[in-house]
Amino acid sequence: MFSDSYPPIEVSLSDLPYQVIDEEIYIPISDGTRLAARIWKPVASRTEIFPSILEYIPYRKRDDTRIRDEEQHAYLAGHGYVCVRVDMRGSGDSEGIQLDEYLPIEQQDGLEIIDWLSKQIWSNGNVGMFGLSWGGITSLQLATHRPPALKAIVPVGASVDRYYDDGAYFVGGLAGETIGWGGVMFALNGRPPDPVIYGNEWRDAWMKRLEEPPLFMKTWLEHQQRDDYWLQGSVCTDYSRIKIPVYAVSGWTDCWPNTVMRLMKNLTSTRKGLIGPWSHLYPNRAMPGPGVNFLDEMLRWFDRWLKGIENGIEDEPMLTLFRQEDVPVDPCHNWRDGVWLDAQSWPDESLMYREIWLSPEGTSDSPAQGQMSINSPQSTGMMSGDYMPGYGDIRNAQMPGDQRNEDAGSLCFDMPIQKVPLDIIGTTTAEFEVSSDAGNGLLAVRLCDVAQDGSSTLITYGVMNLAQRDGREVQASVVPDERYCISLTLNDTAYRILKGHKLRIAVSNAMWPIAWPVADKHNLTVHLAGSRIILPNVELKQSDDDRVIFQPSRVAETSKVSVLEPDLPSRTILEDLTTGKRTLTIRNNFGKTHLSSSDLMISGFTQDQFEISNTDVHSATADYQFSKRYKRDGWDVETFGKMTMTCDQDAFFLRGEVRALEDGKEICCRRWDERIPRKGF
Secondary structure: OOOOOOOOOOOHHHHOOOOOOEEEEEEEOOOOEEEEEEEEEEEEOOOOOOOEEEEEEEEOOOOOHHHHHHHHHHHHHHOEEEEEEEEEOOOOOOOOOOOOOOOOOHHHHHHHHHHHOOOOEEEEEEEEEEEEHHHHHHHHHHOOOOOOOOEEEEEOOOOOOOOOOOOHHHHHOOOOOHHHHHHHHHHHOEEEEEEEEOOOHHHHHHHHHHHOOOOEEEEEEOOOOOOOHOOOOOOOOOOOHHHEEEEEEOOOOOOOOOOOHHHHHHOOOEEEEEEEEOOOOOOOOOOOOOOOOOHHHHHHHHHHHHOOOOOOHHHOEEEEEEEEEOOOOOOOEEEOOOEEEEEOOOOOOOEEEEEEEEEEEEEEEEOOOEEEOOOOOOOOOOOOOOOOOOOOOOOHHHOOOOOOHHHHHOOOEOOOOOOOOOOEEEOOEEEEEEEOOOOEEEEEEEEEOOOOOOOOOEEEEEEEEEHHHOOOOOOOOOOOOOEEEEEEOOOOOOEEEEOOEEEEEEEEEEEEOOOOOOOOOOOOEEEEEEEEEEEEOOEEEEEOOOOOHHOOEEEEEEEEEEEEEEEEEEEEEEEEEOOEEEEEEEEEEEEEEEEEEOOOOEEEEEEEEEEEEEOOEEEEEEEEEEEEEEEEEEEEEEEEEEEEEEEEOOOOEEEEEEEEEEEEEEEEEEEEEEEEEEEEO
């Protein structure tokens, strides 16, 4: 069967076709701003020219992604590419200020970088892009502008819809967990450039980063519907703008598992997709495994479209996916059993659907009569796992746990025990008829795999705010006790429910902290005659395990990292029996490490805390803290960020703080105290 080489095998640069050199450079932008880049070049004759591969993100090449960059860019460069890792405007060692995510100026900078790369003396004029998360989204966005030199992209863990998938309004609800993302971004922005690279003006640049940017989360809360703010930069508004080959990659436990199938369905250009069991990391490092040989597969894609090598990759199956089975309920698991399957196109011609109607007895093959109501404990959802699991470390306990406690706070509709396996592959739709006894309402639907011992594994889920039943762009009124027909899609998945197990459809009106509670405590009534789920399935062939992607994964060797103090992650749920509040705390202490190649000692932590009372929708509190410290002889700096969000019936309240310390002394402190009216949320 498939290789279980995991993590990747490190390869000495001397074993690659080309020797590699790297250097720090600045790329000039037309408005006078200089963007910092680290560039890896093959050592070759003066007459030999190469394509370029660009990764363009705001996550500090000097330290945050340094080791990952060396693994990947040096490896690609050793195969005959000039690889460039650029810090976005206002991040890392680049000049300028970053004022928000995905702004037009960010895209314009990217277009200028691509043009600059294509005109260098070592360039053959062709540029490719790859990137994870923000970098994957950026590669898709830049492709829509059709710069002539950009020939192919590999977006990983990316999003095509900034509203539905990205930061604040994740999967249809105002996500409590994205408060942390809003907090991390303004804290990340407040870190200084490295004086070794930036020069003597580094402190002035640091002060501008601390003093000028707005509070990102405030901006996001001011746009509670899917308006032009979110549509700018959302690829899904017009897929036809992308004309170049796209190889899209994601994982079932990534926060954006739907992107690959959407791109396969909607793009008309040459495209290819890969979906594994992974979290929000590159698939040769992500957990849970099995991983894949990502870099060699990406090389084949770029060899075909940037070098013109006829390797046949475009003739292989359009979509390769991992069908999971019997997933552990242990939130620390690092491996999933299953099988790799291939689809020649997507949607595959064998795609079929099965209707499952809700009934008082569980499920049926036809509509049933009656109604059932639920008022879920507001902490329902705490065992759903991280919305963006992104650490390759099982101690973080980021996967969903046993859903039995969540099921206890939900209406559960169980299918009979399976006599044969039941496969779910694709996009599940839930069509419900519901009513609320208040002026708003929330519908959350989970599919779970119930084993013979009663344990319940989360397969997929979806959320709908009843005020958005007519579209994400609309804030519709909710009339108490009026019936509404709701249609929502659950996250894409590929999953096999084994013989002896059963499928559970769990319905709740709370899913904290995935979805912030709506403004009123309410009873949600499900009217059974109009309520069903539509399960997808396809008949796919098992993948050929001799393909390059399933061979042992390889990365380049990296510079030395010394662990001076180990990291100490923790994840706890506490319940105060006196107040009735439950608190989920996720802490990642980064420990203390030393990067030899940049002579930096790095330490810090993040902490997310989500608190709520089971009986009070206005008790929701999301608190985020972040700290990062950088130190070498003669340089000791630290940035600390904190953000807290609360609410009442009418408004959200944001309290934020960012502080900067130099040599242990505070040199800057900004605070925010904002009130933003609720608009349907």
